[in-house]
Amino acid sequence: MPDWKRLVRERIAPSAPPASVHEDVVRELAAHLEETYEAARSRNLNEPAAIHLALQEVADWHALAAAIHCAESQENPMNHRTKSLWLPALLTLLGASVSLMATQFLGLQPRLVWIHGMGITLYWPWLAGLPLCGALGAYLSQRAHGPLRARLAAGLSPALIMLIVMLLILPWGLALDGLHFLTLVSFGFGLANWVALPAFALLIGALPFLRESSTTETQRSTT
Amino acid sequence: MTQRIRSKIARGSGELAILSLLAEQPLYGFEIAKQIGERTGGALKFTLASLYPLLYEMEKRGWVEGRWQANSAGRDRRYYRLTPGGRRQLAPLRAEWRTFFQALDSLAGVSHA
Numbered sequence: 001m002p003d004w005k006r007l008v009r010e011r012i013a014p015s016a017p018p019a020s021v022h023e024d025v026v027r028e029l030a031a032h033l034e035e036t037y038e039a040a041r042s043r044n045l046n047e048p049a050a051i052h053l054a055l056q057e058v059a060d061w062h063a064l065a066a067a068i069h070c071a072e073s074q075e076n077p078m079n080h081r082t083k084s085l086w087l088p089a090l091l092t093l094l095g096a097s098v099s100l101m102a103t104q105f106l107g108l109q110p111r112l113v114w115i116h117g118m119g120i121t122l123y124w125p126w127l128a129g130l131p132l133c134g135a136l137g138a139y140l141s142q143r144a145h146g147p148l149r150a151r152l153a154a155g156l157s158p159a160l161i162m163l164i165v166m167l168l169i170l171p172w173g174l175a176l177d178g179l180h181f182l183t184l185v186s187f188g189f190g191l192a193n194w195v196a197l198p199a200f201a202l203l204i205g206a207l208p209f210l211r212e213s214s215t216t217e218t219q220r221s222t223t
Numbered sequence: 224m225t226q227r228i229r230s231k232i233a234r235g236s237g238e239l240a241i242l243s244l245l246a247e248q249p250l251y252g253f254e255i256a257k258q259i260g261e262r263t264g265g266a267l268k269f270t271l272a273s274l275y276p277l278l279y280e281m282e283k284r285g286w287v288e289g290r291w292q293a294n295s296a297g298r299d300r301r302y303y304r305l306t307p308g309g310r311r312q313l314a315p316l317r318a319e320w321r322t323f324f325q326a327l328d329s330l331a332g333v334s335h336a
Binding site: 024025027028029031032033035036039056057058059060063064067068070071072 | 251252253256257270271272274275276277279280283289291298299300301
């Protein structure tokens with residue numbers, strides 16, 4: 001049988017402020033998991049299946065830690081969402097915009113790349129700086145105990161916003177120019193240039209701050 | 224929006240379910256989840272992740288209080304009991320939900336579904 005207290009502490013402590021995860025909380029959650037496990041064993045489930053069933057009680061330890069923190073501090077969940085998602089996303093967007101302006105101000109020219117006879121303008125100096133912005137967003141979200149999806153969304157926010165903008169622009173473009181092959185190709189290039197490549201660059205920076213949950217997933221599946 | 228409404232409904236029903244159970248006797252977390260599941264035929268289900276944040280919030284509001292004591296198997300468990308404040312919440316909550324279901328019934332005939 002696993003050491004439930006250790007298991008809870010390992011999963012919840014990295015995601016929650018120390019003040020909200022006092023020993024009583026760990027002890028109580030561990031006792032709940034232990035009883036869930038024992039109830040499963042009494043129904044003749046084998047040990048790995050019983051452990052798996054007990055761990056299914058918590059789908060997202062980050063979210064649980066955040067919910068306990070909100071409950072303990074009587075904090076409005078909206079404040080938590082603001083701190084863990086909206087604010088980091090806004091700062092990431094601001095960072096990405098400022099770095100684009102800075103590259104233009106410094107005279108760093110984009111590179112024109114030809115693919116199958118079509119030119120695509122690569123803002124490589126900007127793209128090179130984007131991992132820092134992605135890291136900033138994901139880090140700020142992690143610091144505010146944001147769950148994995150909040151950290152991901154905060155880190156990728158400039159690309160996500162560009163995606164929304166492009167999806168809003170597409171119908172207008174089609175309405176004005178009609179459905180032409182060239183319109184769709186330019187839209188595809190625009191999507192690659194302003195959404196896919198920035199998203200990739202942002203993700204590189206955000207990755208170290210997303211890893212914690214994947215470790216938890218691994219721990220969960222191997223326990 | 225729909226999810227937020229659902230979440231509020233789930234939260235409100237959870238509060239009522241917990242207060243109603245604790246009005247009968249003090250229980251610890253696992254027992255609360257088990258009894259809610261059993262007595263509602265599985266229609267209401269609490270996992271660890273949904274139960275404890277709600278319990279801690281209700282405790283902060285002063286509706287319930289938790290105290291460690293040994294269960295029938297001699298293991299220490301945190302038993303929750305209703306406080307006088309929690310008991311005062313129960314009647315208005317029940318009335319609120321009754322009104323809600325009556326309104327829903329008159330609109331959608333849910334009680335005959």
